[in-house]
Amino acid sequence: SAPPREDRPSNDPDARFTKRQGKSGSTFGYKAHVGVDEGSGLIRTVLTTPANINDTTPADDLIRGDEAAVWADAAYDTHARRARLKAEGKKPRIAFRPNRHHPELPPRLKRYNRLIARRRAQVETTFATLKRRMRLTCIRYVGLMKASGQVLLASIAFNMRQWATIAA
Structure with a gap:
């Protein structure tokens, strides 16, 4: 549940706190989750959640259904998800x-993680572009719906930029 109004850094009723593993302090706000096409680099799906929502919760909604392979970092790892994708x-x-x-992790799994890291890096490049070029470092609106709108518009701008690169 949300802290009392006077203890919150914002009057946004939907934003929440999260603590990132290995980092000091906490962050207040939202998380953006994106599904990126492996070939073109276009954003196929985008979801915005309060920051306290675990990454595994919206992960299945990022999968469109026509993928041959699903590449994701360890935050999205569950046994059930692996079994469902295989099925x-x-x-x-x-x-x-x-x-x-x-x-x-045993050496075999560490090696596997290193091998797939290059493909997964495409999503990190997408986030870097969204943050640096589209200025998506902070949400400028109050409420989850408006925050989702800002992330969606930034994603559309990103895709237009990618299309220009692909078409050139």
Whole structure:
């Protein structure tokens, strides 16, 4: 639940706090989740959630259904998701993460994570462009609906820029 109004850094009723693993302090706001086409680099799906929502929650909504393989970082890794993707005939190219029972990944899985990192980097490049070129470093509107609109418009601008590069 949200902290009392006087303890919040903003009057946005939908924004929430999150703490990033390995980083000090917390962040207040929203998270953008994107699905990027492997070949063209175009954004196919975009979702905005309050920052406290775990990355695995909206992950299935990012999958359109016509993908041959799904590439994702370790934040989206669950056994159920891997099994479901395999059952649907898709290749789950999701980075493995250590867990409570296996705090250290075996060398085989570490090597796998390194091998798929280059393909996954395309999404990180997308976020870098959204933040630096489209100035999506902060949400300028109050409320989840308006924040989603800002992220969606930035994604449309990104795709128009990508199309210009593809068509040239």
